[in-house]
Amino acid sequence: MPRPAKPDNEAARLKALHSHQILDTAAESSFDDLVTIAAAICGMPMGAVSLVDAERQWFKARIGLDETETSRDVAFCAHAILDPHEVMIVPDARDDDRFRDNPVVTGSPGIRFYAGAPLVDVDGMALGSLCVMDHEPRDLAPYQREALNALSRQVSALLELRRVSRALRLQLQEREWYEDQLSRFSDELELQNADLNEQVRLDPLTRLPNRRALGAALEQTLADGQPFCLALLDIDHFKTVNDTHGHAAGDEVLVQVADVLRATSAGFGLVSRHGGEEFAWLLPEADLERARIQCEYLREAVAFASEAMPVTISVGLARRAPDDTVGDLMSRADKALYAAKHGGRNRVVSG
Template sequence: MGKPLPPANEEARLAALRSFDILDSAPEQGFDDLVVIAAGICAVPMASVSLIDRDRQWFKARLGLDDAETIRDTSFCAHAILTPQAITVVNDATQDARFSDNPLVMDEPGIRFYAGAPLVSQEGFALGTLCVIDKQPRQLEHFQLQALEALSRQVTHLLEMRRVSRALSLQLREREWYEQQLQHYQHELEQQNADLAEQTRTDPLTGLPNRRAFSVALATAIDKAMASGDGFAVAVLDVDHFKTVNDVHGHDEGDRVLAALSDLLKAQFAGRGMAARYGGEEFVILMPGTSLEEARLLCEYVRESVGLLSMGLPISVSIGLTGFRRGDAPDDLFKRADAALYEAKRNGRDRVSCG
């Protein structure tokens, strides 16, 4: 068995990995969703977000794999990080001198096929991979390799956003009144959720809150922002060329597209915001406690994820985004976001525009 050598920048790479404070952390829906999408696109039973520590590989998210970690010496991903500029593909591990006598090949889980797209940090360090695995030899199509590479970038975006969030939390903890403010905010949030629960109306097709529920939530967010000084962001999302989908494929297919998009928005913003169907093919998103740049990254992730939906036809979205400004009324926010949406459409669609 060919044991993987450490990269030449191993110590700096390990320091970069630890800066994310993610090893041995609890599961997170965002990472789990990307693993499920990768496995579905590549039509394989196993996939993972694997991070390479000094002596082990640890799975931040996994599908079809029992163990939470394995030793580094037997790790396919430890080989993959040695070429961070390209996906490592092993079509048949029994025919590859590096892996033919690997315990993971000879015993459970009986790996035959492996493809790993490196997770490269902003500083250029390969932290691990987003990988897909099968018990049968196989080859991936070009579009599957492209999708795996795109999803690996989304995993890296989640890691970077997580690191930024951690840095902000550390700064807040240095402030003497942080704990008191946090408790006060939690109380207000619980009260706001209780109020909204009584008034929420649900769109029957998508299961999302409807326009009325969003209007209530937006007014509440403005009141809170005026009192506390905390910011938030609002986005308007529109399905590109949706009329063509209805005209060419029928309204049932159009409804299927709206339902799939709604499921994606639910997964992305559950517990940390609100997505609602505003009308037709138009959706609105409320992102409390989020800067405009953080909101833009979230919207870019949504936009790219829509392009990866397995719908059988090309689907894209345009998104207009704006942040709260002191003195804004609900109509002010919506008009700016809507104007940004039309700018995104004028500039070619399938993009995020800020206003």
């Protein structure tokens, strides 16, 4: 049985994995639910969230498996992480030279079919996989493969939320505020994971929530009756980037800006791609001045992060008013964005 190769970025990958401080932690229902959904969609008796450590794979969540970990040498997932961009399918392990004499194939739990979608963090590191298995040779239908991929992105998002939440706890002085925010974000994420329909609410390029997800979040937040602000952000002179450097470069700029927005927001509120070169940020329980300061910080972070070419953003900001509809709020934020762009760009304007 050949031992699985190690990725070229193994040292950095292990550092990223350990930064999450999740190995050997207790079971969590949010991870368990995703494994249950994956196994149900694919019609499999076994499934797991597997994290590949230096010498072992450890299961954060599992179904149909007795062991909590195995040696990395026998781990199918150790092979799956070698290509972070593809779902690895093994239709029949007995017909695959890598696995035919693997102890988990010839003995318990008797794996014959395997499918694993890599869990990739925000820096592109494959930390493990969301996998499903069967005791018989099988294959996945295209829709099952897409669903497994989509659910693996949700596991990755949950891992990132968990990491960011831990960092917030170390930074925030007011424990009561922190616990309230953590509970809110966790509840929202569990609601999203409970409904597979949420998988279609991610923008495929930036991996941010899309316009549909933003609309649903705005409707829910308005219904809750809580104060909040909405910021619309537009990349300045984006057409010039596409015309001068090509659409591939334009896509790189969009991904770069999305990464900065994701990192700078640090899990506070909802950051989404609203369409084209426009993004949106829903800031819950924020007054206009606090939201303006947050947006100024975000604007500076985007400008500072630019490397290959200078990139700036203009921001239009609006606060929820009594009896607002989604359309009313979007209209005021859009007018503020228009004023920011026509006032010289690279600025924040409140509407």
